[in-house]
Amino acid sequence: MLEIKDEARGLISHGVSACHGCGLEIVIRKVMDALDDDVIILIPPGCAALFSGYCKETNVKVPGYQGNLENTAASASGIRAALKAKGNDHTTVLCFCGDGATVDIGLQSLSGAFERNDKILYVCYDNEAYMNTGIQGSSSTPLFAATTTTPGGKKVRRKDLTQIAIAHNIPYVATASAHNIADLQKKVKKAREADGPALLHIYAPCPTGWRSNPAKTIEISRLAEQTGCWINFEYEDGKVTINSKVKELKPVEEYTKLQGRFKALTPEQKVALQEEVTSNYNATMKKLQFMSE
Amino acid sequence: MAKKMLDGNGAAAEALRLTRPKVVAVYPITPQSTISETMAEFVDFGKLDAEYIRVESEHSAMSACVAAGLAGVRTTTATASQGLALMNEVLSMASGLRIPMVMPVVNRGLAAPWTLQCEHGDAMNARDTGWMQFYCQNVQEIFDMILMGVKIAEDSRVLLPMMVCFDGFFLSHSMQKLEIPTQEEVDEFIGEYVAKNMYLDTEDPMFCCDLTGPEDFTEMRYQQKVGMDNATVVAAEVMDEFAAKFGRKMTQVESYLTEDADAVLVALGSMNGTIKYVVNKMRAEGKKVGMVKLTQFRPFPAALVREALKDVPVVGVFDRSSCMGNYNGPLWNETAGALTRTNVDLRHFIGGLGGRDVPAVNVERMFNELLEIKAGTRTENTEWIDLKEGAMEIRQVTKYVRD
Amino acid sequence: MQNQQEKPTKKLQKCSVLGPVAAIFASANTGSWRLERPEVDFDQCIKCGTCARYCPPDIITIDKTKKECVSFDWNYCKGCGICANECPKKCIKMVPEGSEA
Numbered sequence: 001m002l003e004i005k006d007e008a009r010g011l012i013s014h015g016v017s018a019c020h021g022c023g024l025e026i027v028i029r030k031v032m033d034a035l036d037d038d039v040i041i042l043i044p045p046g047c048a049a050l051f052s053g054y055c056k057e058t059n060v061k062v063p064g065y066q067g068n069l070e071n072t073a074a075s076a077s078g079i080r081a082a083l084k085a086k087g088n089d090h091t092t093v094l095c096f097c098g099d100g101a102t103v104d105i106g107l108q109s110l111s112g113a114f115e116r117n118d119k120i121l122y123v124c125y126d127n128e129a130y131m132n133t134g135i136q137g138s139s140s141t142p143l144f145a146a147t148t149t150t151p152g153g154k155k156v157r158r159k160d161l162t163q164i165a166i167a168h169n170i171p172y173v174a175t176a177s178a179h180n181i182a183d184l185q186k187k188v189k190k191a192r193e194a195d196g197p198a199l200l201h202i203y204a205p206c207p208t209g210w211r212s213n214p215a216k217t218i219e220i221s222r223l224a225e226q227t228g229c230w231i232n233f234e235y236e237d238g239k240v241t242i243n244s245k246v247k248e249l250k251p252v253e254e255y256t257k258l259q260g261r262f263k264a265l266t267p268e269q270k271v272a273l274q275e276e277v278t279s280n281y282n283a284t285m286k287k288l289q290f291m292s293e
Numbered sequence: 294m295a296k297k298m299l300d301g302n303g304a305a306a307e308a309l310r311l312t313r314p315k316v317v318a319v320y321p322i323t324p325q326s327t328i329s330e331t332m333a334e335f336v337d338f339g340k341l342d343a344e345y346i347r348v349e350s351e352h353s354a355m356s357a358c359v360a361a362g363l364a365g366v367r368t369t370t371a372t373a374s375q376g377l378a379l380m381n382e383v384l385s386m387a388s389g390l391r392i393p394m395v396m397p398v399v400n401r402g403l404a405a406p407w408t409l410q411c412e413h414g415d416a417m418n419a420r421d422t423g424w425m426q427f428y429c430q431n432v433q434e435i436f437d438m439i440l441m442g443v444k445i446a447e448d449s450r451v452l453l454p455m456m457v458c459f460d461g462f463f464l465s466h467s468m469q470k471l472e473i474p475t476q477e478e479v480d481e482f483i484g485e486y487v488a489k490n491m492y493l494d495t496e497d498p499m500f501c502c503d504l505t506g507p508e509d510f511t512e513m514r515y516q517q518k519v520g521m522d523n524a525t526v527v528a529a530e531v532m533d534e535f536a537a538k539f540g541r542k543m544t545q546v547e548s549y550l551t552e553d554a555d556a557v558l559v560a561l562g563s564m565n566g567t568i569k570y571v572v573n574k575m576r577a578e579g580k581k582v583g584m585v586k587l588t589q590f591r592p593f594p595a596a597l598v599r600e601a602l603k604d605v606p607v608v609g610v611f612d613r614s615s616c617m618g619n620y621n622g623p624l625w626n627e628t629a630g631a632l633t634r635t636n637v638d639l640r641h642f643i644g645g646l647g648g649r650d651v652p653a654v655n656v657e658r659m660f661n662e663l664l665e666i667k668a669g670t671r672t673e674n675t676e677w678i679d680l681k682e683g684a685m686e687i688r689q690v691t692k693y694v695r696d
Numbered sequence: 697m698q699n700q701q702e703k704p705t706k707k708l709q710k711c712s713v714l715g716p717v718a719a720i721f722a723s724a725n726t727g728s729w730r731l732e733r734p735e736v737d738f739d740q741c742i743k744c745g746t747c748a749r750y751c752p753p754d755i756i757t758i759d760k761t762k763k764e765c766v767s768f769d770w771n772y773c774k775g776c777g778i779c780a781n782e783c784p785k786k787c788i789k790m791v792p793e794g795s796e797a
Contacts, residue, residue: 002498006723014753014772015723021776025752040364040493055509058500058718063493065363065501068382071356074348078316078357079493081344082364085315091495109356112349181749207776215777215790218750391715452714489711500718513716520714 002061011037013059017050021214023178023204023221024048024125028096030181031123031202034188037062039092040079044072044106046098047132047206048125070105072097073113076120092192095122099140100130103159114168117196121188124161124199127206135209142229144273145261147209153264157276160284165199166235166291172198174234178205179221183243187234203230211260223255228281233288240291252277294539295473301464304432304471305371305397305457306331308439310341311479312395313486315366318346318357322376323409324461325399329371351376355383362392363501365488367443369394373461374401374415381419387454388423388517390502391490393446394454395439396424400562400613401461402647410648411461413561414614417623423517425455425524426591428561432469435459437541438588444483444531450523452490458590460563462648474539482538521592528589545589546597550576551605554583556663559602559628560611561587564651568611571656582660587624595631602628607638607667609659609674613645638666644679655679723772726753730775732790736766740787747779747788 008014011032018025024047032039041064043052051059052066067075072095079093102110102124113120129147130136137147137154140161144153165173172194176184184202191198205221207214224230227250232243252274256262265273299307306328309317317336319329335341348354354370361368372380377398387394398416402408416426427442429435435457442455459465474482492501505513528545536542550572551557558568565586575582585601585608587594602608612622619626621641629639642659645651655678665671681687713719734747743765748756755769756779766788780788 001719003720005720008721008723010754012754013721013723014755014769015726016753017724017726018752020729020774021778022752026750029752029754037498038495040495042360049504052503053500053718053722054504055506056718057720057722058503059721059723060500061498061721063495063498063500064503065360065493066503067356067360068386071352071383074353074356075360077346077348077353078318078360078362078368079364081316081318081346081357082361082366082368085344085366086364108349109353112353115349116347118346179750213777215781217752217776217778218782389715449711487709490714492713492715492717499713502716503718505716509716516714 005057011061012051016059018047019208019214021207021217023206023217024127026178026217027125027184027202027204030184031096031188034185035092035094035192038090039094040064041094041096042067042072042075042079043096044069044101045132046101047127048096048098049132069101071109072101072106073120073122074109076122077113077116077118080118080120093120095120097122097124098131099124099126099128100138103139103161111168114165114170114197117170119195120197121191122197122199124201125204126201127204127209129206129209131206131209143276144265144269146264147261153269157280161201162199162235170197170199171195171237172235175201175203175230175232177203177221177225177230177232179218179225180232183232190234190236209261211263212258216258220255220258223250223258226250227252227255228277229255231281231284231288235291240288242285242288242292249278249281294475294478296470297473298468298470299432300466300468301432301435301459302327302399302466303331304436305439306335307473308436309369309397310335311476312440312443312483313341313367314343314369316344316346316358316361316368317370318348318354318368319370320348320351320354320372320376322351322373324401324465325371325373325376325397328397351379352383355380355387358394359383359387359390359392362387362394363390363491364493365491367394367486369396371397371399373399374403377415377419378403381422384419384422384424386502389513391452391520392454393452395442395446396454396456397435397439398456398458399461399465400458408647411463412613412646412648413458414616416456416458417614417616419456420591420623423453424591425453425521427455427457427588428590429457429459429464429588430563430565430586432464432467433471433541434543435464436471436473437535437539437543440479440483441531441535441543445524445528447486448527449489451520451527453517453520453524458562463563472541478538482535524592525589525594543588545594546601547586547588548601549584549586551583551585551601553581554605555581555667556607556609556660557583557585557602557605558609558611558656558659559585559587559624561590561624562613564611564613564645567651567653568656571653571660574653575657575660580660580664582664590624593627593631598628598631599635602632602637603635605637607640607663609640609642609663611642611644611659615643615646640666640674641676642674642678643676649679651679725771726774727771730773730793732775732777733773733793734768734775734777734779734788735791737787738764740785741765742785744784746782746784750778750782752776752778
């Protein structure tokens, strides 16, 4: 049995070496709080692997497995199949992966699991770069953001993970943010009940990688939604519900000025970024509106 | 016990079915594909009570199997060539996590150049991933080795995964008659699956495969090494037990007419059939030649190989893989290690690459060269035994480039 | 839990789990990282719990029955300042670690 050295009130220990103001740390706790201990968690290498533990000590109270960076969804399929073979239909198989492990290297195995309709709860916490290896750009890094492999700012826009998931016709897809916890937890509970794969794409600011003040993590998360850089919605059995209710978008600069990764933007780039965000927001909203009817 | 005609892949699938895996995840690849098809058929039409995961790659196949193994069921897959190479990253997960699974590997060369056909380069590429490797000579051996493999892998002294390797097309697609025991006999032999290293259980949580620092890494590897060491002992026991029950005996290292031999050839896989034929033929001509067939390659049965060869004057090792940059091929290297501090004159041959046949005439030529070395009439052997003449000119295209 | 095992094994066998597993639930002393510490002005606090909700290590406890309703587990508080930033009454301030209240 798991030996309890330091008790915690949730399923995750309180002292974990995540950076100051880590968005992921908030997200993983809230996700686990919305579940119970009938969960098997799969964590690939990345920041979330800090929760896997080190040597004989772990920071999670549920059974877990740290597989390879790109095979979390395939591993989850294997576990689901084994549980099914043993007659277990109640345990939740939870994948907890970063954006790199999801939209870059893990996209193939994720697509495979989606297509097979394997019942897994896949959470992608998106901090918009490879943070654990030192802030390298991923295909989730937004336009113009500086990372260590896009030091002059990223020249292309990001991938749209949720649309990729929806294209697989899976039962449940949703986005959520670190600042709206009630919404996030409601979605975790729905996702768990889905009759097949469920994807939760959760916005998780990273003060270290974004070069922002750790105290501003939640504020930045809120601003991402208010400026139209992030849209919260859910897709349930073919129908979309838009959760982000923003009457008038705030200027993107209110969001970017808090983050060092956008510090070097030229005046032209600032204009271009505003245009990109606005047009992407409008196009996405139009699409989502259409899908909500 | 029933007699049946099956090809190597059919025998492998039939053996796997009889071991009652609960999770099967296979991705098709030539020349393994019919295993993936047959396993799917077994599951779809109720001949095997298992979950079949139609994975989108070999990487995912191995990943799903490892995770299913961690969740406490018997699991299996099969692959070849590029597929095995793609799995490579997850192979060491399977062994490091002590998943006792058996996987048929239908040997085929690795690109480039593209080949669909037999050589051992694919399995040799994976020889240090912590998997056991056993090589088969014929269809019956494939069948038997898979049953024995499950028993060896799942032994609590071992708990390691095993590749059962056999030559693409030469065995995978060649129909042979074999004996197939009943389900009851197989059940009795391998027993019900007991997950001795089950980690993913909500009733008894543990975190599996978290980051391990230098303080424990060496010991984790050492535990694997002990499992590997034990495998040689366990394999011998299981092969005896199998022989007692089914009347067919395989051995880890098989010596044939080596005792008084002047020259002996060592090899893996199906070509041992040809070698044995040539040995018989040359013996009839009064030439003292013999053979050593290795079934077990990982863990390398060094003591057994040494015992089999230490008194032979000239030994040739035939590698069916090119192993670029190595000083001689992998089988030669291992054999040389086993023969340290003996007086054996150890020679090396490479051939049979990319599906090139190893005909009796080539085997005879190797034996004759070894005999000439023994007699002192020759100093060097022809290492690339079946190389065409003018090899460097083949498929050359002239192109002019500026300096 | 139902249906965990198809058939119970005949008798329980003790066996060692082999492989790299972590079976001790533990916590690092992340409180040692702290350079600044949150300090609550309880006169203004409305006991809303916002600070606790957003605390990354989840170490803030709210006891509405007490005046000093907010308490921190100093073993783990990293001093990130999210609680102070999010407080709707702005009644949490970050003070240098080691300074007296």
